[in-house]
Amino acid sequence: MTHATHTPRPTAETWALIRDDYRSGITAPVLAERYGVPERTLRRRAALEGWRRADAPTPSLATPPAWLRPPVSREEALARDPDLAEVDAAEGGDRIGLLFDPDPRHLRLFAFRQASEAAAMDRPVQAVSWMRLAQIVDRCGDRIEADGRPLREVDHLRAAYLRRLGELLPEDMPADDA
Known part of the structure; x- marks a missing residue:
């Protein structure tokens, strides 16, 4: 050795x-x-x-490399490019779908897309985190699917009942002070 x-x-x-x-x-x-x-x-x-070789060109300070630039917020990105609103709306739909009707396949695809986006935006730590999630869901997906949905049938019935009850109550009825 x-x-x-x-x-x-x-x-x-x-x-x-x-x-x-x-x-x-x-x-x-x-x-x-x-x-x-x-x-x-x-x-x-x-x-x-910041050492620079004598034969190297002086870097432009007007545009720092991507890894030195502060991240752009969602609001700033939408202000710069209004066409991103459609992408933002679609992503919001994906998130809502995952919240109310989680599906391992969709979660894995969502995590992979997030990892790809983070990698493209020079955010390697976030990219690795999202890829870990995609791999974990890939390994556990069948087991998660077999265990069932987080919302049971009774939860859906209860929500429908409360929605109908809210529609039946008159708006000017005072709230019960219990």
Whole structure:
């Protein structure tokens, strides 16, 4: 069995040398080998600290990358593109359907669509969460379907009775103060 060799962490002075060499135009793989630092660590530090190589173009600050931009709220998205109202209404219908008549197949498809949307919007944590839900429903779907619906027949009858009772009561009748 081989053991990984432990390399000491670079000091602040070493990082300053790496930064200066990087800015002068030396590539990350060359610097990683020269200073014994993992290339990924070097690239991550360069990105976090905003190092720019001499031969790299200056990034435009007018449009930051998607992962740095704050998320757009539903209201802002609808204000920017009114055509999204139809999509929003359809999504609301999906959610209501899941609330009142949950079905494992529809929940799995809904979770997958949400995961796809989150991935497309550069929200990887949400995408992974939605995909986990889709996988769990996929594994448990048959069992959930076999266990039955959350609303029993008596619940539907009770709701219909209360609806009819509300229609029969006169509107000007005072509420019972019990």
